[in-house]
Amino acid sequence: PGGRSPTVTIRIVISLLFLALMVKVGLAQSATAPSNLVDSYYHFSLAKMHHFNEEYGRAVEEFERALTLDHDSATLRVEFAETLLQMNQPARAIELIKEAVEIDPENVEAHLALGTVYFGMREQDGMREQALTQFMEALALEPNHPDALQYAADLNFQLGRFQEAADLFGRLRRSSPSSIRPRYFEAQALIELREFEKAIAILEEGLSIRDDIPDYILMLARLYQGEGDWEKAEALFRRALENGPEPRLNEGLARTLVMLGKGEEAVPILERMAEIFPGQPEIKLDLARAYRLSNQLDKAADTLEKLRASTPDDVWVNYE
Secondary structure: OOOOHHHHHHHHHHHHHHHHHHHHHHOOOOOOOOHHHHHHHHHHHHHHHHOOOHHHHHHHHHHHHHHHHHOOOOOOOHHHHHHHOOOOHHHHHHHHHHHHHHHHOOOOHHHHHHHHHHHHHEEEEHHHHHHHHHHHHHHOOOOOHHHHHHHHHHHHHHHOOOOHHHHHHHHHHHHEEEOOOHHHHHHHHHHHHHHHHHHHHHHHHHHEEEEOOOOOOHHHHHHHHOOHHHHHHHHHHHHHHOOOOOOOOOOOHHHHHHHOHHHHHHHHHHHHHHHHOOOOHHHHHEEEOOOHHHHOOHHHHHHHHHHHOOOEEEEEEEHH
């Protein structure tokens, strides 16, 4: 009504329903709960409604009233901090969440909230370590919490602790077997540890979930290539390209074909790519190799002479 968008109307209706539910919960407990606790529920529900409607100033007022009535609530502090973060007041938000952790050290959401705030400040000295501490505290309380596992694994990877990162990503993979992301980053950590066979096995298992993510395919293909298994790399690129063309996968297939001595198959792919990306000398060098392998020596020489004119000191151009 009155020109209000359907989305806004729906949000208001949801907010009112939420408010009604919270008041009902408060009234239902009024027979046994102290009246100030019931009143705190009421102000908390109003605060959440205002937050949902992005009326943060009014939400702050209601949170403060709720806290006055239920001063020892860790949950209230965590929820209040979320509103303060929306208002770009991280210092006060951190203070509230720290209080929540002190009040209830076994509150997983409080540790997660504090860790998330620190994670957002991770470029500052020491903040990665502080964030990691909070996420590990959360995992001590709830070992398979997906958000805590994700953050803790990411932070260990960023800190160069690749064994810890691999272990945490492995836990996340086992607790979320249908998710592809943990596999990708676990494999990345294992590569840093030079455990290539383990990385390959984990990535191969993931192909049954999805085989259309270019970065994932490229990582596995490079592992095959590093192990000298160019035939597996070729099969993987062909499988992935069945989902549709992708420049990096096309280039990877063409380079693999060149390494396998299949110049004739590589030439048409590389010719198309050289037209699409004329400024990439690597593609033209591979094209020259493909021409040579397919015995098109005049085209190979012409391509190489043009490359040498623009990059006279390139070792591989001169070698070819």
